[in-house]
Amino acid sequence: MLSTWALETFGPRAEQIRRGVAEALAVALENARDAQQTARTRHLHPFGFTLMSRKFEALARAFADMADVDIVKPQGSQHELVVLGGNLLFPFRYAKDRSVSVVNARIGDGRPSGLVQALFTRFGPRPWTEQLTLGGAETGMPEPVIPAARALTQLPEGTRLVLIAYACNAGAGLLDAWWGEAELLDRTGNLRWHHYEAIPLAGAALTGTLPAPALPIETLPIETLPAEASVFSGGAMPAPEMNPRSPYERAAALPPVSEAPAEAPDVADEGR
Template sequence: MRSTPEVAMLSTWAVETFGPRAEQIRQGVTEALAIALENAQDAQKTARTELLHPFGFTLMSRKFEALADAFADMPGVVTVKPPGSQHELVVLGGNLLFPFRYAKDRSVSVVNARIGDGRPSGLVQALFTRFGPRPWAEQLTLGGVEAALPEPVTPAARALTRLPEGTRLVLIAYACNARAGLLDVWWGEAELLDRTGNLRWHYCEPIPLPGQAPAAELPGVAASVGEASAFARGAMPAPALNPRPLRERATAVPPMSEAPYAPDAAADEGR
């Protein structure tokens, strides 16, 4: 008698985000990415070139198409294709799924994931501004001008206004390459920190892949991050305080917190 593979338990975040369909959605995400990767590998083989352009271009398109196909028959699914974008975005039960490759191997932790290799597009910035989580640390203002990233006014950004106000951006971060295929998959919520695509995860957890150990147990890959992680629940360390001697306090001279400026030392740092 064949034993069925053990299914990893769903997290509280997954159940609260996707409801009773959470396991079905999680499985659909992995199957869609696997199909997209297989198509990209086939394109690379057919091209008969050492350059990886066929793999990259095929993966870019197929990851969105495969997600749309995977959930096409599920109730409550909406696909949005903003003007100027070649890809359809899947909105499932108020959650906008956005897949992106954060690494080509396991040498990069998902904690250090970035959206793209350069400046995020206007569409990506608009997605985070409208549907991403509220930043943990509000940006300071300079002269009354907000220092936070302004929402770009583009046709793609304006098209997103048709989505409900309560839509949430769910990121699907994956690592893969043309030779090894799909390595790791994570999903969660994050805020966009700057114009170079750096993220701050509010919550992130691995999605188990068939026949693979959980990503948190793999070398070089961080465990789940976010408010539910053990790190976030740890006690805040109390710094040791060194009181000033009575002799110094009697002089009424303010304490020195930094060493005096040394021109020679500064010159050494610039070499």
């Protein structure tokens, strides 16, 4: 179901656009993982570099034939930006796993570029708290550098910045995606969301994820557990068995596991 924000922002095409964003992210991620596999290296640079470029290219290709679309390449930028019905779509990876909430999303791991600062200054929502001045020195975000600001003069003043924040990694694939509007708070890329909402990924992201490994029954979602296992206190006390493995493990032919394996950290980062 579409929100009031989505309908007000994109009109009757909102569902089509939301689905196109999810599919474009899935394609970009699949290409990045293909690049990583082809490179045959344990370093994740191929994944990060490919994802950085392909996320913009996949969005541009997804909406190239839609009415009222402009594909803009600002001077000094390597990437094409999609402006759809006056809304500039800007995708960025905010996390590599689900340990980071989108509420705490940041643009990049370092200082935002002059172009990113200019995008927020010109097309982002009006800050909820105006910047204060102390002795003539302004606190908060500085004015973006002049070359970056000039690179955006080809975009109309009424353009609206719509952020697409997603979490993914080379192993697990596309984990989640959100879109909305936010203001850039400081030099480290912290955001203050004015509105954000999830983008459904069911179906669209299937091509961008590897098959999930079989899980022991104790780690399965509650809705997939057998009915008798979902109520701990119900039923008769089971008699001890020589083989303590669950019916699920025996049916799936899973080897016995004494303890859960530790997850390997993902060090991939876009731009590295």
